Amino acid sequence: MDLFAAQILQIVYGISNLALISLGLAIIFGMMRVINLAHGEFLMLGGYTVVVATNAGVNVWLAMLVLAPLLVGVVGVLTERLLIRWLYGRMIDTLLATWGLSLFFIGLVTSIFGASTSTTISPPLGPVRIGEYQVSGYEMFLIGVTLALLLAVWLTLRFTKLGLVSRGAMQNAEMASALGVSTRRVYMITFGLGAAVTGLAGGLLAPMTGVLPTIGAVYIAKAFITVISGGAAILAGTASAATLLGGVNGVFTFLTGPTFGEVAMLLAAIVLLRLMPRGITGSIFRKSL
Amino acid sequence: MTTRRRFLAGASAAALATPALTGRAFAQDRIPFASILDLSGGLDIYGRPMADTTRLAIEDINAAGGLLGREVELILYDAQSSIQFYTQYATQAAAGDRAATVHGGITSASREAIRPTLARFETLYFYNVQYEGGVCDYNNFNTGSTPAQTVAKVVPHVMNKWGKKVYIVAADYNYGQITAQWMQKFVKDNGGETLAVEFFPLDVTNFGPTIQKIQQAKPDLVISALVGGAHVSFYRQYAAAGMKNEIPIASTTFGVGNEHKLISPEEGDGMICSYGYFEMVDNPRNAAFKARMQERYGADAPALNELAVRSYEGAMLWAEAVKAAGTTDRLPVIEALRAGLSYDGPSGTVTIDPQTHHASMNVYIGELENQDFRILESFENQPPADTQLVCDLNANPNQNVFKFENGLEAAGIEL
Numbered sequence: 001m002d003l004f005a006a007q008i009l010q011i012v013y014g015i016s017n018l019a020l021i022s023l024g025l026a027i028i029f030g031m032m033r034v035i036n037l038a039h040g041e042f043l044m045l046g047g048y049t050v051v052v053a054t055n056a057g058v059n060v061w062l063a064m065l066v067l068a069p070l071l072v073g074v075v076g077v078l079t080e081r082l083l084i085r086w087l088y089g090r091m092i093d094t095l096l097a098t099w100g101l102s103l104f105f106i107g108l109v110t111s112i113f114g115a116s117t118s119t120t121i122s123p124p125l126g127p128v129r130i131g132e133y134q135v136s137g138y139e140m141f142l143i144g145v146t147l148a149l150l151l152a153v154w155l156t157l158r159f160t161k162l163g164l165v166s167r168g169a170m171q172n173a174e175m176a177s178a179l180g181v182s183t184r185r186v187y188m189i190t191f192g193l194g195a196a197v198t199g200l201a202g203g204l205l206a207p208m209t210g211v212l213p214t215i216g217a218v219y220i221a222k223a224f225i226t227v228i229s230g231g232a233a234i235l236a237g238t239a240s241a242a243t244l245l246g247g248v249n250g251v252f253t254f255l256t257g258p259t260f261g262e263v264a265m266l267l268a269a270i271v272l273l274r275l276m277p278r279g280i281t282g283s284i285f286r287k288s289l
Numbered sequence: 290m291t292t293r294r295r296f297l298a299g300a301s302a303a304a305l306a307t308p309a310l311t312g313r314a315f316a317q318d319r320i321p322f323a324s325i326l327d328l329s330g331g332l333d334i335y336g337r338p339m340a341d342t343t344r345l346a347i348e349d350i351n352a353a354g355g356l357l358g359r360e361v362e363l364i365l366y367d368a369q370s371s372i373q374f375y376t377q378y379a380t381q382a383a384a385g386d387r388a389a390t391v392h393g394g395i396t397s398a399s400r401e402a403i404r405p406t407l408a409r410f411e412t413l414y415f416y417n418v419q420y421e422g423g424v425c426d427y428n429n430f431n432t433g434s435t436p437a438q439t440v441a442k443v444v445p446h447v448m449n450k451w452g453k454k455v456y457i458v459a460a461d462y463n464y465g466q467i468t469a470q471w472m473q474k475f476v477k478d479n480g481g482e483t484l485a486v487e488f489f490p491l492d493v494t495n496f497g498p499t500i501q502k503i504q505q506a507k508p509d510l511v512i513s514a515l516v517g518g519a520h521v522s523f524y525r526q527y528a529a530a531g532m533k534n535e536i537p538i539a540s541t542t543f544g545v546g547n548e549h550k551l552i553s554p555e556e557g558d559g560m561i562c563s564y565g566y567f568e569m570v571d572n573p574r575n576a577a578f579k580a581r582m583q584e585r586y587g588a589d590a591p592a593l594n595e596l597a598v599r600s601y602e603g604a605m606l607w608a609e610a611v612k613a614a615g616t617t618d619r620l621p622v623i624e625a626l627r628a629g630l631s632y633d634g635p636s637g638t639v640t641i642d643p644q645t646h647h648a649s650m651n652v653y654i655g656e657l658e659n660q661d662f663r664i665l666e667s668f669e670n671q672p673p674a675d676t677q678l679v680c681d682l683n684a685n686p687n688q689n690v691f692k693f694e695n696g697l698e699a700a701g702i703e704l
Binding site: 003118138257 | 330333487490492494501502526529550551555
């Protein structure tokens with residue numbers, strides 16, 4: 001029984017981990033139809049912000065929850081202003097440009113900090129005991145943060161003026177601008193927010209993973225598969241795809257091993273995209289956010 | 290040189306690219322020494338310190354008057370963590386630069402990509418990395434430690450300390466698979482029991498399910514052969530689940546990418562590893578070497594590990610052989626190395642074993658303490674006993690094979 005509870009918690013954590021690393025990408029893709037290949041590097045920058053700030057003596061919570069999203073959000077706004085806005089509607093060009101950006105960030109961070117940077121942070125929360133088993137308290141905290149983030153995005157989209165304007169611009173940009181909405185401004189804010197969410201995710205994962213200039217490559221494939229499997233709806237898409245893929249991965253990892261866990265997850269994504277080429281929210285939950 | 294090459298070389302590091310661009314012009318009067326390492330991409334945590342020490346070795350050789358009255362020129366290629374570049378640059382180094390020797394390769398996969406190429410071009414090849422053992426190649430010298438030197442020492446050490454039931458986690462490619470077999474063998478030889486073996490693709494970052502499985506299996510200890518930046522997550526998540534103080538970890542890979550600097554002391558302290566070198570090795574040559582690295586690289590000086598130090602010693606072994614042979618020609622240099630050549634380096638005395646073209650070396654067991662390895666035990670002059678079981682280049686020099694390609698049992702070693 002304890003084992004079962006601990007395993008379920010692990011699977012839930014796997015799901016929320018997937019949702020956490022994908023949400024920023026989903027916001028940018030869902031709203032703007034821009035595929036940001038530098039997403040992994042935005043996560044990496046969030047992680048580096050935390051490592052560098054804590055090495056300089058900043059409190060780890062402040063670094064993770066405030067500095068990381070702030071810095072990466074600013075990087076996101078700059079990226080949109082300097083690069084993305086010249087390429088709207090040119091998906092292939094955006095792909096190439098953001099890929100170049102990802103190489104640039106890897107090179108920049110490597111040349112400033114070297115191939116690896118010493119760190120002294122560890123997860124700021126201790127383990128939680130479930131009967132005979134122990135799980136990481138910090139992982140439980142991350143599940144909570146992911147839920148809170150999803151809720152915050154939902155509230156923003158559903159109840160605020162920014163959310164209304166963004167949804168309008170997303171559904172029909174020309175009509176929205178005819179009604180006096182500055183779609184360019186909306187895009188800039190959206191990209192900045194997506195980047196900030198990504199930076200927050202990177203910062204929160206910093207005490208749990210290795211923080212290296214090249215670590216982005218590890219996340220990007222999984223984030224993409226989740227977003228593409230989810231389809232256009234930001235919240236319903238990310239949540240449903242993360243639940244399905246993370247669940248499959250977790251169950252198969254417990255039953256067989258990590259290699260087959262990964263294989264099963266990728267197979268699930270392939271089958272899903274064969275049956276629903278436009279993702280889960282392209283077929284079901286179509287009107288959702 | 291094409292524009293593309295020039296761009297790639299320039300993008301990796303302008304300072305490194307310069308000798309590569311000017312290499313051809315000096316080829317006549319300087320001795321070309323090629324090194325192929327990953328200086329960018331995911332494996333640069335291993336490759337960059339190795340390149341730093343190789344550069345220092347060549348500078349030291351030249352400062353001492355060069356070899357045979359000629360200067361040695363380092364031609365450094367960045368394989369960018371991509372196997373395809375390894376084959377390309379090996380061909381370039383052998384056929385284009387006419388390198389007297391090629392040093393390099395980091396993962397076993399990259400070694401197996403360039404070893405046959407260099408054998409075909411008859412270009413002397415050094416692989417200076419700790420690995421799973423089993424290469425039997427007249428043209429190739431493997432100076433890194435192998436499982437009979439390290440795993441065979443650390444397994445009984447930690448089993449005496451912690452208990453007999455072992456859980457193995459390893460990276461899912463040839464190094465991890467074969468090393469996991471060695472671990473199982475040494476656990477069994479020492480009267481222990483392997484409860485489970487799990488393999489992880491190199492991009493896995495969530496180790497939660499495995500950490501639960503380890504709790505369920507209740508081993509006395511965990512032995513890890515995890516590799517690369519993503520796998521660092523295992524140690525952090527293991528500590529975060531409060532497991533580090535319940536079931537301790539030993540590893541055969543942790544630290545050679547300076548991972549011990551990437552996790553905090555609370556997460557790493559107490560982990561036990563075994564290599565042919567630790568930074569805290571106490572001898573005058575190591576003290577001098579560390580001071581030289583500081584002087585040469587200042588604040589950018591990398592933390593030192595077996596891979597980095599053995600790259601320096603590998604270059605020096607080659608230089609000693611050239612001096613002994615009086616030429617840079619391949620066969621006389623190989624003969625000089627095979628004569629049981631040794632070099633007193635920072636790690637101790639490294640001696641070439643003619644039977645296997647591997648090295649006898651000092652082996653150390655270290656315990657991680659506040660992001661440094663404190664040495665618990667040292668063993669002098671350990672032979673590469675694993676490869677000696679399957680390889681005899683004295684009896685048959687015409688070999689160039691990797692005996693453990695299909696695992697240990699296929700090579701006739703009982704598990």
